[in-house]
Amino acid sequence: MSEAPLLTLTDVAIERGGVCLASGIGLTLGPGQALILRGPNGSGKTTLLRTVAGLQPPLSGTVQAGPEAVAYAAHSDGIKTTLTVTENLTFWAAMFGTRDIRPALDAFALTGLANRPAGALSAGQKRRLGLVRLLVTGRPLWVLDEPTVALDAASVALFAKAVTDHLGQGGAALIATHIDLGLDAPVLDMTAYPPMPETAPGAFDETLT
Numbered sequence: 001m002s003e004a005p006l007l008t009l010t011d012v013a014i015e016r017g018g019v020c021l022a023s024g025i026g027l028t029l030g031p032g033q034a035l036i037l038r039g040p041n042g043s044g045k046t047t048l049l050r051t052v053a054g055l056q057p058p059l060s061g062t063v064q065a066g067p068e069a070v071a072y073a074a075h076s077d078g079i080k081t082t083l084t085v086t087e088n089l090t091f092w093a094a095m096f097g098t099r100d101i102r103p104a105l106d107a108f109a110l111t112g113l114a115n116r117p118a119g120a121l122s123a124g125q126k127r128r129l130g131l132v133r134l135l136v137t138g139r140p141l142w143v144l145d146e147p148t149v150a151l152d153a154a155s156v157a158l159f160a161k162a163v164t165d166h167l168g169q170g171g172a173a174l175i176a177t178h179i180d181l182g183l184d185a186p187v188l189d190m191t192a193y194p195p196m197p198e199t200a201p202g203a204f205d206e207t208l209t
């Protein structure tokens, strides 16, 4: 039995600001699989996630993900503060063709906050609103950068359940996190992929994008 992978990285090197951060990264994520990214601050976790999300090209190697496969949750919550929780989620749901937002609101315990302007949420509530978007994208590959920042223990548990359910439905997840989410997932340690000694200067200049 072999299912098509949702993500394949082959001999990937990544860079930020013209500096190679890591090289030789190879991985495959299939339906139902998660991978945890670990490494010290500045080791390139965010840069790798940005590269997988297509926000920047790899310095070398190939990144293969299905078309419209990736849902990327970055450090920023990406919410509209003047809109209510419902209005934010309705906007995202419409973008991705999802009609019913109630299951998503329930899954992240946001139903009681549905009519509150997003700008009046606490930091952890804002983070939950940023993450709940994942549920209405319908996209199979979740690429998540420190998703649990500002979440309390109960919210971390809700998030871990959402990821587990997503994997159970045939999705996959690549997650940079410093905390244990209780997932049965292997760890990719960035320190195992040292940068190439020679860095091509200016291979990607993000000031031009």
Ligand SMILES: Nc1ncnc2c1ncn2[C@@H]1O[C@H](COP(=O)(O)OP(=O)(O)OP(=O)(O)O)[C@@H](O)[C@H]1O
Pocket: 016, 017, 021, 039, 040, 041, 042, 043, 044, 045, 046, 047, 048
């Ligand atoms: N916009 C940028 N321009 C140039 N260099 C950058 C930029 N953003 C980050 N960097 C540098 O790239 C390196 C990798 O950063 P990155 O954010 O990928 O690391 P990280 O492993 O996610 O770190 P953290 O654990 O602190 O989130 C760091 O040395 C950082 O200073």
